[in-house]
Amino acid sequence: METPKAHSIVLIIAKYSFADEVRQKSMIVMFMISALFVFLLRECYQGDYMVNGQALSADAIAWTLSKVIFHVIAAGAMFIAALLTMRVFKRDREEGMLSCILAKPIDRWQYVAGKILGLWALSVLFMFILHGIVFFIASLSMKTLVPAYLVASLLCSINLLFVVLAVFLLSLMLPDIAAFLCAVGIGLASLAANSIYALSQSQMGQAMMQQSSEQASSGFTGWKAVYYLWPNLFGTQQSAATLIGNDGGVPVYPLMNVLFYCLILGVLLFLRFRNEEIV
Amino acid sequence: MIELHEVTKRYGSLTAVDRISFSVAKGEYFSLLGPNGAGKTTIVKMLLDFTRPTSGTLSVNGLSSKDPACRTAVGYLAENPRIPPNLTGWQYLHRCAELLGMRRSEATEQSGKIVELIGMKGREHTKASTYSRGMIQRFGLGAALTGNPKLLILDEPTSGLDPIGIREIRQLLESLKHQGMTILLNSHLLSEVEKICDTAAIINSGKLLLKDSISSIIKDGETLEDVFVRLVKG
Numbered sequence: 001m002e003t004p005k006a007h008s009i010v011l012i013i014a015k016y017s018f019a020d021e022v023r024q025k026s027m028i029v030m031f032m033i034s035a036l037f038v039f040l041l042r043e044c045y046q047g048d049y050m051v052n053g054q055a056l057s058a059d060a061i062a063w064t065l066s067k068v069i070f071h072v073i074a075a076g077a078m079f080i081a082a083l084l085t086m087r088v089f090k091r092d093r094e095e096g097m098l099s100c101i102l103a104k105p106i107d108r109w110q111y112v113a114g115k116i117l118g119l120w121a122l123s124v125l126f127m128f129i130l131h132g133i134v135f136f137i138a139s140l141s142m143k144t145l146v147p148a149y150l151v152a153s154l155l156c157s158i159n160l161l162f163v164v165l166a167v168f169l170l171s172l173m174l175p176d177i178a179a180f181l182c183a184v185g186i187g188l189a190s191l192a193a194n195s196i197y198a199l200s201q202s203q204m205g206q207a208m209m210q211q212s213s214e215q216a217s218s219g220f221t222g223w224k225a226v227y228y229l230w231p232n233l234f235g236t237q238q239s240a241a242t243l244i245g246n247d248g249g250v251p252v253y254p255l256m257n258v259l260f261y262c263l264i265l266g267v268l269l270f271l272r273f274r275n276e277e278i279v
Numbered sequence: 280m281i282e283l284h285e286v287t288k289r290y291g292s293l294t295a296v297d298r299i300s301f302s303v304a305k306g307e308y309f310s311l312l313g314p315n316g317a318g319k320t321t322i323v324k325m326l327l328d329f330t331r332p333t334s335g336t337l338s339v340n341g342l343s344s345k346d347p348a349c350r351t352a353v354g355y356l357a358e359n360p361r362i363p364p365n366l367t368g369w370q371y372l373h374r375c376a377e378l379l380g381m382r383r384s385e386a387t388e389q390s391g392k393i394v395e396l397i398g399m400k401g402r403e404h405t406k407a408s409t410y411s412r413g414m415i416q417r418f419g420l421g422a423a424l425t426g427n428p429k430l431l432i433l434d435e436p437t438s439g440l441d442p443i444g445i446r447e448i449r450q451l452l453e454s455l456k457h458q459g460m461t462i463l464l465n466s467h468l469l470s471e472v473e474k475i476c477d478t479a480a481i482i483n484s485g486k487l488l489l490k491d492s493i494s495s496i497i498k499d500g501e502t503l504e505d506v507f508v509r510l511v512k513g
Contacts, residue, residue, distance in 0.1 A: 012377050023365050096361030100422060103327050103355035104378050107347045278329035 009106055013114025018122050021084055030080055031126060034073075038133045041069055045141040059142055066138040066149065067241055070131065074156045074237045075187070077127035081160045082183040085119050085167040086176040093279065102278055112273050116164055116266075123160040128153050148243040155240035155250075158258050159233045163187075165265035166231075172272050187233050189226065194234040196223035232257040280305045280430055280461045281326065286335035288321050288485075295321045297485040298335070303463055303478075305429075308456050310464045310476040312503075314511055318485040319465045320358060323434055326463075327355060340430070354428035358435045358465070360419025364408035368399060368418045371407065372425060379426040389425060397421040398447060412439035420448065424455075431455065434465045449475060473503040483511045 021027050044065050049056045092098040092115075101111055131153035139145050163183055170179035200223070227235070235254025242250050281303040288296040296318040303309040311319045324330045325337050328344050342349035362371045372393050376386035394403045397417040407415065416439045423431060436452070437445045445468075453475055456462060466472050472479060473493060480490040488510045489496065496506055 008380070009378065016374060020363070020365075094361070095363040096357065096419075097363060099327075099329065099355075099357055100375065101378060102329065103350060103353070104375075105347045105349075105351045105353075106378065275331075278324070278327075 009110045010114045010117060013101065013106075013111055014117035014121065017088070017115050017118025021088075021119070021122050027084065030083075031129075034076065034080070034126075034130055035133065038069070038073065038130050039137075041065075041134070042137045042141075045137060062138055062142045063245055066134060066146070067244055069134050070149070070152065070241055070244060071237055073127060073130045073134065074153075074159065074240070077123060077130070077156070078159055078163045078187055078233065079184065080126060081119070081123035081163045082167050082180050084123065085164050086171055086180040088115060088119065089168065089171055090176060099278055108273055108276075109270050112168070112270055116161075116168065116269075119164045119168075120157070120161050123164065124154075124157040127156065127160065146244065152240040152243040155243070155255070156237055158255060158262070159236050162231060162233065162258050162262050162265070165262055165269055169265055169269040169272060172269075172276065186231055190230055190233040190235070193223055193226040193230055194232070194238065197227040200224060228253075228257075231261045280307070280340065281309075281463060282336075282338045283322070284336045286322070286325065286332045286337055288318070288325060288330065289333045294485050296325070296332070299482065299485070299487045300335075301480055301487065301490050303461060305461055306456075306459050308452075308462045308464070308475060308477045310466060310472040310479040311482065312466070312469065312472065312479055312507060313482040316484075317482045319482065320434060321485075322482075323355075323432055323463075323465060326432060327353075352426070352429040354423035354425070354431045356416075356419050356423040356431075356433045356436050358438065360415055360422075362407035362410070362415055362418055364406065366407055367404050368407060368410065368414070368421075369394065369403035371418060372403075372421050375422040375425045381426070393421040393425055396424065396451070413441060413444050416440055417444070417448075420451075428460070430461045430463070432463045435467065436464065437466070437468060437471065445471065469502070469504045469507055473497070479503070481507060481510050 045062055049061055089098070092101075098111075102108065128150070131150065135146065135149045138149065166186065167179050167183050170182050173179075174182065232254035235251070236258045239251045239254050283302070284300050286296055286299050287294065299318075299322065311322065313319050321330065325332050326339055326344055327350065328347070331345075337344040339349040339353065340351065362368065366374070369390055372390040373386050376389045377383070381389060390403075394400055397420055399414065399417055399421070402410075402414065407418070410418070416436070420433075420436060423433065431452075433452075437448050440448060449471060452462060452464075456475070464472065464476065476493055478490070478492050479496060481488045489506075493503065497503055
């Protein structure tokens with residue numbers, strides 16, 4: 001028997017974490033419902049849409065729908081990643097796998113890294129398959145392939161890494177459901193900050209700020225600060241979505257922001273787990 | 280093989296282990312005895328780095344217990360072993376073997392041998408959710424024996440087993456001892472300990488009361504149980 005290399009142990013733990021989640025009935029049900037929902041959306045591509053009395057072209061409909069669905073799937077995948085992650089440590093503890101693994105010559109960081117990798121890979125695959133279904137529907141509808149759609153999906157995987165890390169860390173300190181709700185709260189706050197930031201950048205928003213009171217202006221400034229300092233999950237989604245329609249350059253700031261938070265959360269998670277009592 | 284030096288573990292104001300020192304030599308069959316809450320499981324957890332001592336040092340295989348490498352060739356059976364209910368016993372053993380760095384084929388071969396060794400042939404492919412406590416105990420012991428360990432740490436290995444199962448496990452442990460394996464046993468079954476162990480340490484309220492060979496502990500027609508009760512009751 002050879003001494004296992006650190007990375008091979010991480011991969012084995014990741015493989016088993018992935019397999020354990022796939023075996024869960026709730027995971028299969030969630031995936032089937034999501035895939036069915038996305039598949040049913042193909043009907044939307046065949047509808048006639050009127051704006052200000054003018055019929056929209058099939059291409060415009062397809063582009064717009066693809067983008068909207070892209071955001072819905074990316075947000076839904078974050079939700080599902082949080083649901084999958086919230087019980088992992090507790091289940092390993094209750095089912096005896098945690099003590100079984102750590103009684104072997106396996107370092108705690110290897111265990112945590114394996115868990116992160118397994119859950120992240122599963123969440124990314126989940127999202128990628130759903131985006132893939134939309135990609136095929138949109139490609140058939142527009143009679144052209146848009147590979148950027150899949151690239152954008154992969155870019156959104158940074159958000160899933162953030163969610164997995166955040167829920168893992170929070171689940172060590174809070175009840176599972178509270179960890180899940182905190183992650184959802186972070187996502188919602190990011191959505192609000194992005195929406196208000198986008199409004200403040202629009203012509204309408206600029207006009208409102210010029211005419212409104214000082215209090216309203218400082219409110220906008222406050223949300224701008226949240227936009228820059230808060231984990232910019234929705235901004236990352238928007239950055240990725242710019243690839244789909246070739247809407248100019250990809251804004252890098254939100255990606256850097258989320259990557260920075262991933263780094264911080266990762267360090268905190270490893271430090272926290274290093275001192276965790278194993279029961 | 281195992282060394283504890285002035286080890287203390289406190290949980291808030293409670294002292295679970297109080298300045299305990301002892302060592303277990305290679306090939307020794309050592310038993311840790313004590314009433315419930317004496318600190319036996321805490322010592323085992325510190326040896327496996329599941330919890331850190333408040334003060335003092337522990338070493339396994341000549342390395343600090345904080346170093347995961349010290350757990351190379353160490354098998355561990357928990358007090359209440361559990362197996363994920365959606366796995367079969369065989370899948371569980373196979374997983375344990377792979378986690379020790381064995382290749383798939385090696386792990387398959389090893390799991391087959393272990394299944395025979397623990398007497399679970401024929402039941403290895405059913406889900407763990409259908410297993411009795413005794414069967415889970417056997418698979419837990421099987422997991423501890425995976426990878427041919429040199430040191431076995433067993434926390435109540437016969438818990439949940441019927442008398443025949445207890446005898447089979449005792450015979451298995453005796454044969455392992457004859458193969459030169461070092462065994463640290465936590466047990467309440469004093470008659471079993473008396474039959475098979477070389478050395479015993481008795482602890483109570485976190486303090487080491489006695490550590491000696493079984494032959495030196497038992498004198499003048501006393502049983503180990505008599506000595507244990509006398510020491511624990513003060």
